[in-house]
Amino acid sequence: MELFLQLFVSGILLGGVYALAALGLNLIFGVAKVVNFAHGEFLMLGMYAGFWLMTLTGVNPYFGAPLIALVFFGLGMLFYLGIMRFTIYKPELTQVFATLGLSIALQNLALVLFSADYRTIQTMPDGYSSLGIGPLHVATDRVIAFGFAMVIFAGVILFLRRTYTGRAIEAISQDLMAARLMGIDSQKIFTITFGLGIAITGLAGGVLVPSFYAFPSIGSFFVLIAFVVVVLGGLGSVTGTIVGGLVLGVIESVFGYFSPDLKEATHFVLLILLLAIRPQGLLGVRGAEKETLK
Structure with missing residues (x-):
């Protein structure tokens, strides 16, 4: 019994970390319907930001998280204004190649x-x-990262529901044309959304670097996890991201204990099964993955 309780708690903490890593990806997709293949590389840069902040200045990345988020908010806005603004209404393949090209460039x-x-x-x-x-033992860094995740999720939900900008973001995510007719500036909202999504991603990297090694290709590992979390929880659903992350964390914790060699294979198997059986995810709306900006 203690073993399963330990695995469950470890899985919940790991799932909170995964949900935080995936939130920025799902937020951007929910509004702009853009799948950002450079998501993992922005998280990788966030990990390096936390590492160098601690190494060069001695500032703990947990305390420097607001600064990291502010810098990456600016990077996210530049990402949209410099690249995605020109592809936002283009065919999906154009967006894929743009973000994939940026991913390769950032990694190199x-x-x-x-x-x-x-x-x-x-x-x-x-x-x-x-x-x-009690009988349980958990890594302190994982507990802190989980705490960051829950605070950020609460903040994002409150922002989306209690502020004018947040409600405008939700309006565009639901019906772009109707939002425009109501006077909402879609380009401004897209810019803010990309900034917010990349800020969360960079902050996630900063608080994850004490728990994971930072190296140039670490983004490839996290982007797969982020996709699984997003598909599992529901495309465009912030609450679904939390649920998807926690479920994936528990599944990985259990499989990792009984069969460590199959730990990463569970990501691929789960992603394939979800796309085949329930592509809208646990809390997603059927057809959300097919919505268009046109």
Whole structure:
């Protein structure tokens, strides 16, 4: 019984981390219907941002998270204004090639600037790297990352439901043409959404670097997980992202214990099954994945 409880708790903490890593991807898709294949590379850059912030200035990335988010908000706006603004109404393949090309460019840029070395940081003093809760033991960094995830999710939900900009984002995600007729500036909302989505992604990378190694191709690992979480929870659903992340975390924790070699294979198998059986996800709306901006 203790073993299954340990696996469940570990899976929940891991799932919160996965949900945080996937939120930016789902937020951008929900509004602009753009699948960002460079999502993993932005998260990778966030991990390097947390690493270098701690290494060069001694500032713990947990405390420097707002600064990382602010920088990546600007990067997200540049990403939209410099690239995606010209492809937003183009065929899907144009968007795929644009984001995939950016993904390759960012990965190789990181390789040139930071080399292929694996990097990580220790944020907790010796003796505080794990927490004991009765018979359970969990990594302190995972608990903190999970706390960040829950706070960010709560903040995003409140922002979307309680502010004018948030309601405008939801309006465009539901019906672009009707939102335009109501006087909403779609280009402004797209710019803000890309900024917010990339800011969350960069912040996620900053708080994940104590738990995962940062290296130029780490984004390829996280982008697959993000896609599985988004498809599992529901395309365009913020609440679904939380559910999808937690479910995937528990599944991976259990499979990883009984068969470590199949741990990553579960991502592919689960993604294929979801696309075949329930492409709208657990909390998604049927047909959301097929909506268009035209």
